Amino acid sequence: MTFDIVTFSQEQLDALSNVQMQLLRTAQKNKNKLQHDMENDLALFKKLLLTNGMYNSTLYSQKEAALLAEFNYQVEILKEQLLYALSINEPFPDQEADQEKVGYIVDYSLSYTERYAIVREYYLALDAATRMNLYTNDDVAKRYLGNYYTTLYNVLYTYSQ
Numbered sequence: 674m675t676f677d678i679v680t681f682s683q684e685q686l687d688a689l690s691n692v693q694m695q696l697l698r699t700a701q702k703n704k705n706k707l708q709h710d711m712e713n714d715l716a717l718f719k720k721l722l723l724t725n726g727m728y729n730s731t732l733y734s735q736k737e738a739a740l741l742a743e744f745n746y747q748v749e750i751l752k753e754q755l756l757y758a759l760s761i762n763e764p765f766p767d768q769e770a771d772q773e774k775v776g777y778i779v780d781y782s783l784s785y786t787e788r789y790a791i792v793r794e795y796y797l798a799l800d801a802a803t804r805m806n807l808y809t810n811d812d813v814a815k816r817y818l819g820n821y822y823t824t825l826y827n828v829l830y831t832y833s834q
Contacts, residue, residue: 678704679752692782693759700755704748711744775813789821793828801833 676686678701689697718736722728777795780788792814796804808814808829815822 674698674701676701678748679755689759696755696758700751703751707744707747707751711740714740775811779813779817781817785819785821788817789825792818793825796825796829797832804829805833 676697679697681689681697686694715733715737719728719733722730722733775795777791783791796808799807808826814825818825
């Protein structure tokens with residue numbers, strides 16, 4: 674598949690994770706469908722003009738300009754959504770190393786809610802004396818949970834009292 678919705682070098686394409694590649698493929702398919710629909714609409718409009726003997730009028734160029742403007746607008750929306758989705762789905766190259774450092778599952782393909790539940794269950798299974806010390810020194814959990822880290826800290830602190 675040729676990717677022309679955004680410009681990537683071959684090295685950048687090779688560095689994309691499976692999730693990022695799927696996002697790119699989906700956005701490209703959507704763009705291709707928009708282009709195909711626009712071309713079909715123009716062909717139909719051209720047939721209508723020919724049928725009505727109005728092909729020499731400026732209606733075709735006006736319709737073409739309107740459809741092209743709408744196509745470009747929709748493609749810009751797709752690009753913006755794609756770039757945002759790619760930025761929040763950046764791969765974590767040290768996922769295997771993180772897994773070895775901690776006692777819970779480290780899987781960045783899980784949602785934050787699922788990650789939160791896994792880490793919470795792991796730390797609640799520990800005794801209260803060591804729970805908070807281990808959690809505050811867990812750099813993997815900070816990166817793995819994102820904004821949920823503070824929430825889980827408060828929950829664990831409540832259980833430790």
